[in-house]
Amino acid sequence: EGEGVYDSKSWGPEGRRLQLILLDVRYSRSEFETTDDITTPHVPTDDMEKRVLSEAQWSWLESELSKPADVRLIVSSMQILADGHNFECWRMIPHERERLYGLLEPLTATSRVLILS
DSSP: OOSSOOEEEEESOTTSOEEEEEOOOSSSOOOOEEOSOTTSOEEOOOOTTOOSSOHHHHHHHHHHHTSOOSEEEEEOSSBSSOOSOSSSBGGGSHHHHHHHHHHHGGGGGTSEEEEEO
16 A cells, blocks of 8 residues: 555564564665776765655654564665675665664663564
């Protein structure tokens, strides 16, 4: 019904609940800033209009993260934590990565957050 293919499922009783969150980082993602250098195909952008997730997916993610879980596994087909290369990763749209970090940081006090990307 929404834009893209993203989903969340939870399993287990309170105290042992796992939440799996699958992000769609393709459907609404803006084009990366490119260069002519094959060793540095992309560079981070300062353009605040660029996005990784649509606003609808951000709202959905905030809602999902408000649900109770002891362990959260967040899956992104694009690397979230990568800083050491200039290929496809969230670092190319830094304000979106910071927004994600801002949503996840408060959760670390009450649950484990694992990222698979």
